[in-house]
Amino acid sequence: MAQVNRSPKVYDVCVIGSGAGGGMAAKILTEGGLSVVMLEAGPPLNPEKDFKMLTWPYELEHRGAGVGGFARARFSEFLAPNGAWTIEGEPYTSAPGSNFQWFRSRIVGGRTNHWGRIALRFSPIDFKSGTRDGLGADWPITYEDLAPYYDHVESYIGVFGTRENISSAPDGVFLPPPKPRCTELLLKKACDKLNVICIPSRLAILTRPLNGRLACHYCGQCGRGCVTESNFSSSQVLIPPAMKTGKLNLVTGAMAREIILGKDGKAQGVSYIDTATRTEKRVNARAVVVAASACESARLLLNSKSPLFPDGLANSSGTVGRYLMDSVGSDGFGILPQLEKMPPHNHDGVGGMHMYIPWWKFDRKNDFPRGYHIEFHGGRNMPGVGMFDHLCHREEGYGVQLKQRARQVYGTYVGLSGRGEMIPNPDSYCEIDPDIVDQWGIPVLRFHFRWSEYELRQAQDMQATFRSIIETMGGEYLTKTAIDGKHPFGISEGGRIIHEVGTARMGPDPKTSVLNGYCQTHDVKNVFVMDGAPLVTNPDKNPTLTIMALAWRASEYLLSEAGKGNI
């Protein structure tokens, strides 16, 4: 680059990424008195313009199917903005024999704008997995270390739920849950018969006003983003208080390229591409918090090569990019004839399930390690594209009889989604692709991914459970899965559940881990990683709540170390 634009200002901390981890770091650090510059690769968010809350499908030219119908089978165009499986000009690759899918959001708030809001604590035993069954490693911290921060996060962002005293699903600080929907009442009844635990779900959605934010108005559209800020997103709940301190400088359109290492072995700042002008710029900071999402953070570390770290910054262990995990996912659905007679009623509720099944077989011997939870969907949702695909496939035909069947089956479908724990394996990791750079000139990631027998057996168990629940409800289970092929037992492609974590894991030993228990790199004391990358295991609880609890704890540690002059 002929000209490098250098800003003379030195910030206390540069935070890379504005999602759950980066947003939390910015809030805690600025409120603690530090000056923070935040680099976000995407544009600013304008909820009033960008969110499609309460929009009807017919108000959009493409009715939610997206240009060319390309959004039809995946996330519809109603989703809160700027997330995609592919981003033009920013490819990633999969090694031969692997197929990893990577969902990235380039926008302030990142994936928290559209996420499922499922906010589950990891359980005490999840931190001791290696000891428990000999697979993988233990965490360097315990549940007790993190519990106060779970309390802080839940109290601040607002999570509904109920106290249940289930060992696999620790209770938290909860707002009252919404009433169950019809489908969920029937699911609960079936679960009771089967001795499957079914309890109110735990979502980061306000059923009561909290910290100046309005309570939910039950339009069922959290994924579209919420104009009344009644659900959690980093862009609406974490960035604004950080801004209010006057100590946050949020730079959008800033694609981080490299963390610059000084001669003293400490990070000095970050060079980034200003995407609007396609020029390289640089910010200086006394500490760097990498929170770009697990794989993007690994990419940045691996691309930050120096004589001291020829294999990437803070990568003396060689484990950056390793231990890549997603959640095991397998879905199924059934049809419940008893719902055909339901009078029309408002079924929307919050933007997610009101009830769910936590891992319930923790006290018995299973033919796979660890466990999974089951999420619910279905019922009288707002009609949308693809809603009657199954009817069209199954019953076929045309004409008035097709319309009549559509009326009859509308609202009678119930979906079940199993989300389980993957054991890290040596065949699942990301690395820098030797041949390809993105449009910003930054080398891209190449993914390697493989499910092991453990995950396949778990998916098989999910399918059997789904069937038994639907059939106990008097319904017909309609999902058919093969035992082999591309998706045995309906198992998702790696990355598809968007819970990719573990690429810069914590650990007590600098030879086998990247970070210590405070998300601080073993190798470079003023570099921290605060997203999904630090996770040692990926239990069946969605990672976002834990990412925020870890980031809060790590940020307090950073503050205290900065106060002592150690950073």
Next chain:
Amino acid sequence: MSGPSISRRDILRTLAISAVGGSVLQVIPAEAAEYVHQMVNKEKAAEPSGQYKPKYFSAHQYATLVSLCDAIIPKDATSGSALEAGAPEFIDLLTSENDQYQLRLGGGLLWLDSFCADRYNTSYLGCTTGQRKEVLDLIAFRQNAKKDGALSQGVAFFALVRNLTCDAFYTSKIGIADLQYIGNTAVRDFPGCPPIPKT
């Protein structure tokens, strides 16, 4: 108000206020949503259109598509047809942007005409009502393709048109009303499930 974005902001502000308010709760958001909808319609009406000009399909192809959409979801005692729901326009729009659809639908429409030419010596549109019904009764059911392999491409084509027609109908105002969906509005409390009728 100086433009649609301001109007929308006002609506959303109204909504935010009403979500914490009292008795007006059920009313204002519905009005707001209706207002947005009218705004969109007004914008549409302002366009110099009149007769819809297909973006992708030829006049003959489009007329055939119109006929198929109408057959898949016709008007009945409860609601209007897929044509009233804008299905042909919707399918034409998506097809103009998607080369896979161009191939499958463009090619499929030709397949249909060739099939009719072989059987009845005329195009699909040239067929009598009875002849069209014979054709649809063959290609609207997958089991027919199992019995007669020569039908399989026609069955696959019809399945795609049927899916897209359902998409268009059930995302339209009349289609959503047909299903008696209630929601997409702000309520103070979620009421839960009404009593489930015994079967």
